[in-house]
Amino acid sequence: MNSKWSRCAEKGKLKKGPWTFEEDIRLLRYIRAHGDGRWTTLAKAAGLQRCGKSCRLRWVNYLRPGIKRGNITAEEERVIIDLHSRWGNRWSLIAERIPGRTDNEIKNYWRSHLKKKLQNSGDQNSDVSQVQAKQVSLPPQQSFEVFIGEAIEPYQYNYSTETMKTDIDNVQSCTQTSFSSSSQVEACFENEIGMSIAGQSANANELSPMLNSFPSGIPIESDATAIFDASPYNPANGSELYGAEGCDSDTGADIMLWNMCPIPIPNMEMDTPFVSATPFRSFNAI
DNA sequence: AAGGTGCCCAACCGCTTCCGC
DNA sequence: AGCGGAAGCGGTTGGGCACCT
Numbered sequence: 205m206n207s208k209w210s211r212c213a214e215k216g217k218l219k220k221g222p223w224t225f226e227e228d229i230r231l232l233r234y235i236r237a238h239g240d241g242r243w244t245t246l247a248k249a250a251g252l253q254r255c256g257k258s259c260r261l262r263w264v265n266y267l268r269p270g271i272k273r274g275n276i277t278a279e280e281e282r283v284i285i286d287l288h289s290r291w292g293n294r295w296s297l298i299a300e301r302i303p304g305r306t307d308n309e310i311k312n313y314w315r316s317h318l319k320k321k322l323q324n325s326g327d328q329n330s331d332v333s334q335v336q337a338k339q340v341s342l343p344p345q346q347s348f349e350v351f352i353g354e355a356i357e358p359y360q361y362n363y364s365t366e367t368m369k370t371d372i373d374n375v376q377s378c379t380q381t382s383f384s385s386s387s388q389v390e391a392c393f394e395n396e397i398g399m400s401i402a403g404q405s406a407n408a409n410e411l412s413p414m415l416n417s418f419p420s421g422i423p424i425e426s427d428a429t430a431i432f433d434a435s436p437y438n439p440a441n442g443s444e445l446y447g448a449e450g451c452d453s454d455t456g457a458d459i460m461l462w463n464m465c466p467i468p469i470p471n472m473e474m475d476t477p478f479v480s481a482t483p484f485r486s487f488n489a490i
Numbered sequence: 491a492a493g494g495t496g497c498c499c500a501a502c503c504g505c506t507t508c509c510g511c
Numbered sequence: 512a513g514c515g516g517a518a519g520c521g522g523t524t525g526g527g528c529a530c531c532t
Contacts, residue, residue, distance in 0.1 A: 222500070222526090244517070260518075261501065296520060311521070312499050 219253040223262050227252060231259055232267055265306045272304025276313050284310055285318060 219227075234250035240263060243256030252259060265271075276284070280302055287298045295307035295314075302310065 220502075242517080256517080257503095258501075264519095265500075293521065307520075308500075315522095316498055 218255050228267060231262060265308045270304055284314065
């Protein structure tokens, strides 16, 4: 074989399989300093024992700023169904029309949810058929504005290289990844990341890249609800789950960040304040 | 409680397209 | 124009997890 992947493997003990936290950080740091592209060169220069293709995939599908996590919404599903009916399996094209979603994610969603649904419901009375028949207004591609919460101004969700650089550097210095109390969390974020989680100072524009740097969120055992009262919790055992970013729910910023959290959190559900806050109220062209 | 089954999704694979020389 | 390497894309795989029985 002479494919790129097999050449990757032959060349030398290049690593395969799931990415580690350290690899993610290494890749992020390199891209923030030098930009993406030239993936083969980038992989070597960043000191990653990965082939360029693997680095590109990790960046595009997971680390890239703006990746939206969480369940596909009903509106997104409608868009996917509509566009698939027009374009077929042009996943990357479809993904361009759904901000924050990757082609891989849409492809997986189609295979695991929609394809079966469509197959099982060829008749006109099915939900999917009705959805398909409906003309869907498409969200704009590329740039978009996100409106979050009631209390803050809408802002344009764009990352600057400088912002990411600052965030990743700060995260690097925050070595503690497990906490037993809200005070520990507060101390870490205020001292190490320079952001007040109990106050109103969090700037949502500056936070999301940090999420990329924490592998599985930060579990907190007990008394953090006063601070994180809009955060997700695990309904299976009642414990609360927190990501790297924390800020007062009054700002609304945490609401947006949880939706964009690139870290999958098993069994995550939102508690009442979260739901009532209506994250991602709309997308608008800018 | 334990084993089986099915689902989900991150990552892999290989083909195609693009681009520079 | 032709070639080779890089990037993009869509299909496939397999590990981990949840849910049954």
